[in-house]
Amino acid sequence: GNSVTQMEGPVTLSEEAFLTINCTYTATGYPSLFWYVQYPGEGLQLLLKATKADDKGSNKGFEATYRKETTSFHLEKGSVQVSDSAVYFCALSNQYNFNKFYFGSGTKLNVKP
Amino acid sequence: DVKVTQSSRYLVKRTGEKVFLECVQDMDHENMFWYRQDPGLGLRLIYFSYDVKMKEKGDIPEGYSVSREKKERFSLILESASTNQTSMYLCASSLSGQNIQYFGAGTRLSVL
Numbered sequence: 001g002n003s004v005t006q007m008e009g010p011v012t013l014s015e016e017a018f019l020t021i022n023c024t025y026t027a028t029g030y031p032s033l034f035w036y037v038q039y040p041g042e043g044l045q046l047l048l049k050a051t052k053a054d055d056k057g058s059n060k061g062f063e064a065t066y067r068k069e070t071t072s073f074h075l076e077k078g079s080v081q082v083s084d085s086a087v088y089f090c091a092l093s094n095q096y097n098f099n100k101f102y103f104g105s106g107t108k109l110n111v112k113p
Numbered sequence: 114d115v116k117v118t119q120s121s122r123y124l125v126k127r128t129g130e131k132v133f134l135e136c137v138q139d140m141d142h143e144n145m146f147w148y149r150q151d152p153g154l155g156l157r158l159i160y161f162s163y164d165v166k167m168k169e170k171g172d173i174p175e176g177y178s179v180s181r182e183k184k185e186r187f188s189l190i191l192e193s194a195s196t197n198q199t200s201m202y203l204c205a206s207s208l209s210g211q212n213i214q215y216f217g218a219g220t221r222l223s224v225l
Contacts, residue, residue, distance in 0.1 A: 103148075
């Protein structure tokens with residue numbers, strides 16, 4: 001089956017700290033992988049994606065690399081800002097059914113000034 | 114920009130009421146989805162639709178139904194609301210062949 005596991009939060013960091021949020025997946029075939037972000041009071045927005053092994057997705061200083069050998073897609077940012085405070089969701093979609101996404105449970109990030 | 118609009122941000126209903134949650138998208142997307150979001154559980158798919166009048170059950174369809182009479186509109190119906198349906202409901206849409214889902218802002222439903 002398909003599933004996504006991500007680290008539990010909340011994660012609390014000081015401004016300019018390094019961020020890693022771990023995500024691992026189980027899937028049949030070759031899934032596409034995504035990070036979505038949900039700011040307070042809003043819906044989810046696509047942050048970045050990767051469609052095949054060794055691809056790196058990047059956006060707004062965030063990066064994640066699709067690692068097939070470890071079935072992982074960890075989210076990283078070198079220097080977080082207060083405005084990055086949000087809930088981050090890892091997700092996958094399976095090549096056999098683009099209509100369905102599978103989401104992790106979400107990780108809340110709090111960045112202190 | 115793709116816009117997915119959910120008609121209400123907050124709703125309070127009583128147990129046993131019939132509840133309608135509305136979602137409209139303006140980008141001619143074929144696929145539309147309803148999720149519920151609960152702390153620690155992430156997003157769980159209730160129903161989705163890949164065309165007008167077509168619907169498919171997701172992972173947790175019990176207690177819900179849907180309606181898609183027009184391409185741009187996808188309604189979630191709680192036939193008889195119960196307290197365990199208190200949750201955040203998120204609507205999403207996607208274009209067939211494009212592997213990205215676009216989300217509305219969500220409706221926070223409280224059933225008392």
